[in-house]
Amino acid sequence: xxxxxxxxxxxxxxxxxxxxxxxxxxxxxxxxxxxxxxxxxxxxxxxxxxxxxxxxxxxxxxxxxxxxxxxxxxxxxxxxxxxxxxxxxxxxxxxxxxxxxxxxxxxxxxxxxxxxxxxxxxxxxxxxxxxxxxxxxxxxxxxxxxxxxxxxxxxxxxxxxxxxxxxxxxxxxxxxxxxxxxxxxxxxxxxxxxxxxxxxxxxxxxxxxxxxxxxxxxxxxxxxxxxxxxxxxxxxxxxxxxxxxxxxxxxxxxxxxxxxxxxxxxxxxxxxxxxxxxxxxxxxxxxxxxxxxxxxxxxxxxxxxxxxxxxxxxxxxxxxxxxxxxxxxxxxxxxxxxxxxxxxxxxxxxxxxxxxxxxxxxxxxxxxxxxxxxxxxxxxxxxxxxxxxxxxxxxxxxxxxxxxxxxxxxxxxxxxxxxxxxxxxxxxxxxxxxxxxxxxxxxxxxxxxxxxxxxxxxxxxxxxxxxxxxxxxxxxxxxxxxxxxxxxxxxxxxxxxxxxxxxxxxxxxxxxxxxxxxxxxxxxxxxxxxxxxxxxxxxxxxxxxxxxxxxxxxxxxxxxxxxxxxxxxxxxxxxxxxxxxxxxxxxxxxxxxxxxxxxxxxxxxxxxxxxxxxxxxxxxxxxxxxxxxxxxxxxxxxxxxxxxxxxxxxxxxxxxxxxxxxxxxxxxxxxxxxxxxxxxxxxxxxxx
Numbered sequence: 001x002x003x004x005x006x007x008x009x010x011x012x013x014x015x016x017x018x019x020x021x022x023x024x025x026x027x028x029x030x031x032x033x034x035x036x037x038x039x040x041x042x043x044x045x046x047x048x049x050x051x052x053x054x055x056x057x058x059x060x061x062x063x064x065x066x067x068x069x070x071x072x073x074x075x076x077x078x079x080x081x082x083x084x085x086x087x088x089x090x091x092x093x094x095x096x097x098x099x100x101x102x103x104x105x106x107x108x109x110x111x112x113x114x115x116x117x118x119x120x121x122x123x124x125x126x127x128x129x130x131x132x133x134x135x136x137x138x139x140x141x142x143x144x145x146x147x148x149x150x151x152x153x154x155x156x157x158x159x160x161x162x163x164x165x166x167x168x169x170x171x172x173x174x175x176x177x178x179x180x181x182x183x184x185x186x187x188x189x190x191x192x193x194x195x196x197x198x199x200x201x202x203x204x205x206x207x208x209x210x211x212x213x214x215x216x217x218x219x220x221x222x223x224x225x226x227x228x229x230x231x232x233x234x235x236x237x238x239x240x241x242x243x244x245x246x247x248x249x250x251x252x253x254x255x256x257x258x259x260x261x262x263x264x265x266x267x268x269x270x271x272x273x274x275x276x277x278x279x280x281x282x283x284x285x286x287x288x289x290x291x292x293x294x295x296x297x298x299x300x301x302x303x304x305x306x307x308x309x310x311x312x313x314x315x316x317x318x319x320x321x322x323x324x325x326x327x328x329x330x331x332x333x334x335x336x337x338x339x340x341x342x343x344x345x346x347x348x349x350x351x352x353x354x355x356x357x358x359x360x361x362x363x364x365x366x367x368x369x370x371x372x373x374x375x376x377x378x379x380x381x382x383x384x385x386x387x388x389x390x391x392x393x394x395x396x397x398x399x400x401x402x403x404x405x406x407x408x409x410x411x412x413x414x415x416x417x418x419x420x421x422x423x424x425x426x427x428x429x430x431x432x433x434x435x436x437x438x439x440x441x442x443x444x445x446x447x448x449x450x451x452x453x454x455x456x457x458x459x460x461x462x463x464x465x466x467x468x469x470x471x472x473x474x475x476x477x478x479x480x481x482x483x484x485x486x487x488x489x490x491x492x493x494x495x496x497x498x499x500x501x502x503x504x505x506x507x508x509x510x511x512x513x514x515x516x517x518x519x520x521x522x523x524x525x526x527x528x529x530x531x532x533x534x535x536x537x538x539x540x541x542x543x544x545x546x547x548x549x550x551x552x553x554x555x556x557x558x559x560x561x562x563x564x565x566x567x568x569x570x571x572x573x574x575x576x577x578x579x580x581x582x583x584x585x586x587x588x589x590x591x592x593x594x595x596x597x598x599x600x601x602x603x604x605x606x607x608x609x610x611x612x613x614x615x616x617x618x619x620x621x622x623x624x625x626x627x628x629x630x631x632x633x634x635x636x637x638x639x640x641x642x643x644x645x646x647x648x649x650x651x652x653x654x655x656x657x658x659x660x661x662x663x664x665x666x667x668x669x670x671x672x673x674x675x676x677x678x679x680x681x682x683x684x685x686x687x688x
Contacts, residue, residue, distance in 0.1 A: 042068075043065045043068050043069055043072075043081050046061040046062070046064045046065035046068065047061070047062070047065050047084060047085070047088065055092070058092070059092065059094070062085060062088055062089065062092070062097070063097075065081070065085055066085055066097070066101060068081075069081040069082055069085060075108055075111055075112050076112050076114065078104075078108055079105060079108035079109045079111075079112050079114055079117055080117065082101050082102075082104045082105035082108060083105045083109070083117050083120060083121055083124075085101045085105075086098055086101035086102040086104075086105050086121070086124055087124055089101055090102075090124055090127065090128055095128070095132070098124075098128055099128075102121060102124060102125050102128070105117070105121045106118065106121045106122070106125070109121055115148050115151070115152055116148075116152060116154075118148060119144075119145045119148035119149050119152070119154075119157070120145070122141040122142070122144040122145040122148070123141070123142070123145040123161060123164075125141045126138045126139075126140075126141035126142040126145065126164065127164070129141065130164070130167075130168060130171075135168050135171050135172050138164075138168050139165065139168045139169075142161055142164050142165045142168065143165065145157075145161050146158060146161040146162060146165065149161060155188045155191075155192060156188070156189075156192055156194065158188055159185045159186075159188030159189045159192075159194070159197060160185075160197065162181050162182070162184050162185035162188065163182065163185045163197065163200060163201055163204070165181050166178045166179075166181035166182040166185060166201075166204055166208075167204060169181060170204065170207060170208050170211070173211070175208040175209075175211050175212050176212075178204070178208045179205060179208050179209065182201050182204050182205050182208070183205075185197075185201050186198060186201045186202075189201065195228045195229070195231040195232035196228070196229070196232040196233075196234050198225075198228040199225045199226075199228040199229040199232060199234075199238070199242075200225075201225075202221045202222070202224040202225035202228060203221075203222065203225040203241075203242055203245070205218075205221040205225075206218045206219070206221035206222040206225060206242075206245060206246075206249070207245065209221060210245070210248070210249050210252065213252070215249050215252060215253040218249045219246060219249055219250075222242055222245060222246045222249070225242050226239060226242055226243075229242070237272075237275055237276055240265070240266045240269055240272065240276070240279060240283075241279060243262050243265050243266055244262065244263065244266050244279060244282065244283050244286065246262050247259045247260075247261075247262030247263045247266070247283070247286055247287075247290070248286060250262060250290075251286065251289070251290050251293070256290045256291075256293050256294040257294065259286070259290040260287060260290045260291060260294065263283045263284075263286045263287035263290060264287060266279065266280070266283035267280060267283045267284050267287055277310060277314055278311075278314060278316055278319070280310070281307045281310040281311045281314070281316070281319065281323075282307075282319055282322075284303060284306060284307040284310070285303075285304065285307035285308075285311075285319075285322065285323045285326060287303065288300045288301075288303035288304045288307065288326070288330075289304075289326045289329075289330075291303075292326075292329070292330050292333060297330075297333075297334070300330060301327070301330060304323060304326065304327045304330060305327075307323050308320065308323050308324070308327070311323060317350050317353060317354045318354045320350050321347050321350040321351045321354060321359045321363075322347075322359060324343050324344075324346045324347035324350060325343070325344065325347040325359060325362060325363060325366070327343045328340045328341075328342075328343035328344040328347060328366060328370075329366075331343060332370070337370055340370055341367065341370040341371055344363055344366045344367045344370055345363075345367060347359065347363045347366075348360060348363035348364065348367060351363055361382060361386060364378050364379075364381050364382040365378075365382055368382065461597070462594075465555065465590065465593055466590075468551065468555055469586055469589070469590065471551070472551040472552070472582065473586075475551065476582075498527075498530060501523050501526055501527060501530075504519070504523055505520065505523055551582055552581045552582050552584070552589050552593075553575055553581055553582075553616075555593060556573065556575075556593065556596060556614075556616075557573060559593065559596065559597060559600075560573045560600070560614060563600045563601075563604070567604045569603065569604060569609060569610060569611065569612060570610065570611045570612070571600070571611075571612050571614065572611075572612070572613045572614065573614045574613075574614070574615050574616070575615075575616035576616055576617050576618045578618065579618050579623075579677075581616070583679045584623070584677075584678070584679060585678045585679065587654075587655070588623075588655060588675055588678060591651040591652075591654070591655055591675075592623075592625060592673075592675065594647075594651060595625065595648050595651060595652075595673055596614065596625065596627070598647060598648055599627040599648070599671055600612065600614075600627070603627070603629045603631060603669075606631070606634075607629045607631025607632060607633070607668070607669055608631050608632050609629035609630050609631035609668070610630060611629065611630045612627065612628065612629040612630075613626070613627075613628045613629075614626070614627055615628075618677065619677075620677070621676065621677055622674050622675060622676055622677055623674075623675050623677055624672065624673065624674050624675075625672075625673040625675075626670070626671070626672050626673075627670070627671040627673075628668070628669075628670045628671075629668050629669055629670075630668045631668050631669060632665070632666065632668075633663045633664050633665050633666055633667050633668050633669055634663050634664075634665060634669070635664070635665055636661065636663055636664075645661075648673075652673065652675070655675050655676065656675075656676055657673060657674055657675035657676065658673075658674050659671060659672065659673045659674070660672045660674075
């Protein structure tokens with residue numbers, strides 16, 4: 001592959017411009033001098049172009065980075081440092097330091113099993129070897145990079161490596177293989193819409209098909225290359241290379257006028273001489289050659305010599321041999337065999353010096369025709385060189401085939417390992433799913449057992465509550481009997497005695513004799529005794545009233561205490577003592593108890609509350625139960641009603657009651673239950 005001698009000059013010019021641009025940039029805080037010594041000594045600092053004012057400075061900084069990288073203890077970091085260092089040395093063209101740093105980078109990336117770094121290090125080494133015309137070694141390292149990128153599923157990098165492989169195959173004239181490899185690269189680039197890479201691939205296809213004389217196909221590929229170049233954001237300077245190549249196809253096809261048109265586009269392009277001097281000189285030489293083939297010799301020799309001077313000035317000896325050969329053909333067309341032979345020999349010498357074997361073969365064949373006396377010697381040289389090149393190309397192709405075979409074998413082994421890995425992953429996933437299923441089943445059984453236990457507990461609680469209610473009823477019956485007994489005693493005992501005393505006193509009211517006085521005195525003592533008896537009864541009743549047990553409230557207090565002790569949740573209970581809660585209708589008390597029980601359980605299970613307030617309030621027509629917790633709350637718009645709320649709603653429907661829930665996330669929950677105020681004595685007349 002032909003390379004521009006001015007490449008390095010352009011690179012250094014770009015680095016210089018970048019350094020100037022860096023000098024104009026603003027700094028965020030402080031200046032470069034304010035950085036710590038540790039930062040100045042870091043590898044990243046020495047690798048930065050910002051800290052170099054010239055190419056020599058940059059080389060010195062790279063050497064410092066190299067020495068610091070050798071001291072790095074972490075192999076992973078060390079691998080990354082040497083990958084970068086080797087890349088920068090390749091840009092600078094320092095082959096010795098590149099090989100040293102690349103060798104270390106390859107070793108470390110293998111050691112740390114960093115596949116991506118290993119592939120890139122092979123890629124860098126392949127590019128270096130290709131630039132130094134070591135095609136077989138370049139092909140090997142490109143192939144190593146390709147198989148790693150394929151295993152990593154990095155399609156873009158794989159496509160780029162395939163393009164490099166195709167270029168190497170083209171260099172050794174394995175055009176069919178180059179075409180196949182390029183098409184494979186295109187298949188990777190098209191889904192990614194990498195237009196510039198597609199341009200390069202189609203441009204290479206044009207070159208290889210032109211080399212095997214498939215001119216129409218070559219032109220078709222070049223047109224496609226220009227199509228993708230137009231879709232990319234690359235400079236139009238690249239376009240002129242393709243147009244020059246199309247001109248050569250037209251020339252080889254014998255369409256010299258179209259060839260001249262193509263070459264003319266290149267040499268008349270704006271500022272092409274300064275932007276790409278080498279391309280300008282090549283197109284100029286091609287232009288003169290096509291004019292000569294067309295028979296138009298006007299200014300042909302002058303154009304050839306102008307191209308010759310430019311190529312010599314930019315030190316492009318490889319291309320110089322081509323122009324010397326074309327000048328020889330020009331003199332031959334003018335029947336000046338002496339000058340033709342002179343330039344043919346010059347072309348031969350330059351071809352030998354540059355290793356341009358293709359042009360050397362043409363020069364030997366050309367000289368043999370021009371110098372009949374020494375034709376045998378030149379013909380012998382031609383045959384010897386041609387046979388040597390054929391053997392060399394065959395050996396390289398065989399080596400390429402062997403490398404490709406080993407790569408394919410590696411890919412097959414990799415695919416086999418991948419399938420085995422997938423099988424083991426499938427088995428592991430199946431075992432995991434089975435284990436999860438077993439755990440879910442066991443957990444579901446545990447939950448079912450817990451639900452059955454809770455249901456049994458609720459039934460036991462219901463039975464206990466019913467017993468409490470039954471006990472309350474018996475206590476109430478006892479109260480009624482006691483009231484009846486006291487009433488009978490007051491009516492039959494004290495009231496009867498008081499009536500008798502009242503009648504006797506009425507009869508003695510107007511008498512003043514001593515007997516009457518004595519009788520009144522006795523009667524007053526009896527009244528005094530009755531007074532003491534009534535006081536005693538009153539005191540007993542008062543004490544009984546004070547010690548009266550509110551059984552429904554006690555039941556609620558015991559429920560609250562049980563919940564508090566079992567859950568560690570702090571519960572505060574208050575009730576309105578203006579009403580007799582025991583007088584409520586039995587069905588209401590049962591349902592209030594259950595509603596409170598369900599609400600407190602919700603505070604534990606769902607609200608995760610640490611504190612709850614329970615309030616029993618009343619007004620003329622209703623009793624109101626308020627449950628307020630400090631739990632997590634919930635979004636009422638998204639919240640779903642559970643079984644507990646449905647049960648509460650069902651109980652309230654039977655009592656013609658209502659409930660209201662106020663909650664928001666993170667702010668707790670407030671439940672307000674309202675039930676009509678109905679007493680037992682209110683329903684007795686209805687049942688009479």
